[in-house]
Amino acid sequence: MNLEDGKIKTLKNFFPIKVLSCGFLMCLLIMLIACERNIAGGSLDGAVIYSEGCARCHGPNGVPDQVQVARLNVKNLTDPLLRKRLSIDDIANQVLYGSTNQKMPSFANVLTKAQAKQVAHYVYSLSSPTPR
Numbered sequence: 001m002n003l004e005d006g007k008i009k010t011l012k013n014f015f016p017i018k019v020l021s022c023g024f025l026m027c028l029l030i031m032l033i034a035c036e037r038n039i040a041g042g043s044l045d046g047a048v049i050y051s052e053g054c055a056r057c058h059g060p061n062g063v064p065d066q067v068q069v070a071r072l073n074v075k076n077l078t079d080p081l082l083r084k085r086l087s088i089d090d091i092a093n094q095v096l097y098g099s100t101n102q103k104m105p106s107f108a109n110v111l112t113k114a115q116a117k118q119v120a121h122y123v124y125s126l127s128s129p130t131p132r
């Protein structure tokens, strides 16, 4: 009987601490995964990746604003000639490794290869001729 009392007491004392510290660790982990590792939480939706990772320089629809053009010479992604110069793989590689002149940063730390490919497909869709 004495032993049982003791057990219940210990449980009562430690339960909230365990729950709290466990919750805290979980929060830390989630924050770490969310901010450190990935844009768009690992989403494979090219449009979402684009709006979170690329739109700040290339503009919401692929047309950069003049400030970015003057500052970094950001390229217009809706240019139909882009498709002639670059393949999907070229774009995915540029996303992963940055532009040769490094004005566009590398996304290797924040996007997976699969995500780079998806966003490259999305970039292609920005310059697709609208059906008439």
Ligand code: HEC
Pocket: 049, 050, 053, 054, 055, 056, 057, 058, 072, 073, 074, 075, 076, 077, 082, 086, 091, 094, 095, 099, 100, 101, 103, 104, 105, 107, 119, 120, 123
């Ligand atoms: C910090 C601003 C910045 C961000 C963010 C950025 N880019 Fe760029 N991007 C540039 C610049 C600057 C260039 C031109 C580089 C050069 O002069 O070769 C460029 C060039 C490109 C090109 C080549 C265009 C061409 O006509 O040659 C593609 C494709 C591209 N970016 C896609 C993306 C995608 C996709 C993302 C998001 C994953 C992205 N960029 C994020 C600045 C940025």
